Amino acid sequence: MRGSFLQFSPPLVGSEEVDAVIETLKSNWLTTGPKTRQFEQQFAEYVQAPGGLALNSCTAGLHTALVALGIGPGDEVITTPITFAASVNVIEHVGAMPVLADVEQDTLNLDPARVREAITPRTKAIIPVHYAGHPVNLQAFNTIAEEHSLVVIEDAAHAVSAKYEGIPIGGTGNPTAFSFYATKNMTTGEGGMLTGTPELLERVRILSLHGMSCEAWGRYGKGGSWKYDVVAPGFKYNMTDIQASIGICQLRKLSEFQQRRRQVVDAYRAALAELDAIQLPVERGPIEHAWHLFVIRLREGQLKINRDQFVEQLTAHNIGTSVHFIPIHMHSFYRKKYGYRPNDFPVAYQNYQQVISLPLNPSMSEQDVTDVIEAVCDIVKQNRLCKVAA
Numbered sequence: 001m002r003g004s005f006l007q008f009s010p011p012l013v014g015s016e017e018v019d020a021v022i023e024t025l026k027s028n029w030l031t032t033g034p035k036t037r038q039f040e041q042q043f044a045e046y047v048q049a050p051g052g053l054a055l056n057s058c059t060a061g062l063h064t065a066l067v068a069l070g071i072g073p074g075d076e077v078i079t080t081p082i083t084f085a086a087s088v089n090v091i092e093h094v095g096a097m098p099v100l101a102d103v104e105q106d107t108l109n110l111d112p113a114r115v116r117e118a119i120t121p122r123t124k125a126i127i128p129v130h131y132a133g134h135p136v137n138l139q140a141f142n143t144i145a146e147e148h149s150l151v152v153i154e155d156a157a158h159a160v161s162a163k164y165e166g167i168p169i170g171g172t173g174n175p176t177a178f179s180f181y182a183t184k185n186m187t188t189g190e191g192g193m194l195t196g197t198p199e200l201l202e203r204v205r206i207l208s209l210h211g212m213s214c215e216a217w218g219r220y221g222k223g224g225s226w227k228y229d230v231v232a233p234g235f236k237y238n239m240t241d242i243q244a245s246i247g248i249c250q251l252r253k254l255s256e257f258q259q260r261r262r263q264v265v266d267a268y269r270a271a272l273a274e275l276d277a278i279q280l281p282v283e284r285g286p287i288e289h290a291w292h293l294f295v296i297r298l299r300e301g302q303l304k305i306n307r308d309q310f311v312e313q314l315t316a317h318n319i320g321t322s323v324h325f326i327p328i329h330m331h332s333f334y335r336k337k338y339g340y341r342p343n344d345f346p347v348a349y350q351n352y353q354q355v356i357s358l359p360l361n362p363s364m365s366e367q368d369v370t371d372v373i374e375a376v377c378d379i380v381k382q383n384r385l386c387k388v389a390a
């Protein structure tokens, strides 16, 4: 067993990021400015999006997209129970009603068939989440949206550098929100990016900085003016140049990061494939996976221990893990407000009880990968349910 604890998802920053931050600190411009603009352009280019707007989180991107699209009280927005609370909280923030629809058994992504059943005359948008980095069935969601005049807002917190039908996530023109939180595939500490059409991004740009018609960089530069107008009661969601300078470095390294993630995935697949007790993640459809998470599922009737005990044993083996996610409808706010019961979304609920996210990040060494594999194999071996011969 390894001697030190293997952190589930440490950030990978090097001297490039340190140097870039110092350069920005010495530049006399700390908040939204030239570095942020550069990061936006380079990120939009990377995901082949018509435009990018850097924000202080993915949550801010989802929230401001809803506001800019005029979604509010009386409207319904359909999303998945298998996500982080932020994807659903933002729907509450604008006063609309979140409507959950169950997930697909294999990908655990929002199921287009369940979404169709959930549509009402009040439905205005769908927020699918590219869970673990596996793109959702975008073709189905875009078709549904067209038929019912809805907007698809993609939660791409897990999906930077994923592709659907050869097109990067973010590249279709749907409003798409990315996260640069410390555990995500690339980080700025905290941060996010909204991609979409220039028209939408222009509205969100104003909303993301107090609703002011002109931002500080324009106002305080030479030739700028002290004059501004507040055209909407906006938010304080802008990214700083300090964050953007980290983002520019991370973006440069992203392909390398992704390559390493895939190597770890291949090693996990090769070593864990023979374990009957474990179901490995699928890759289905015309997609390229971003491999944010490697989510295994414990098969029922194979082990003496449940998921929680399996997680405890991995911790005892010094392996950091996580569970993605406690379904939205099981959190007390949503449970109480909408009267949900666990089995209202049976696929989400049943799979929630089986999932474990193994460490998957580019800072993992060969030894780290081997340690995880050995721990999983060991725990399975020690806890196999002996089947009585017929």
Ligand SMILES: *Cc1c(COP(=O)(O)O)cnc(C)c1O
Residues within 6 Å of the ligand: 056, 057, 058, 059, 060, 083, 084, 086, 087, 129, 155, 157, 158, 178, 179, 180, 181, 191, 192
């Ligand atoms: C991390 C995450 C978010 C929130 O991202 P922030 O940048 O922290 O706001 C939203 N949705 C999903 C699925 C996430 O995993």
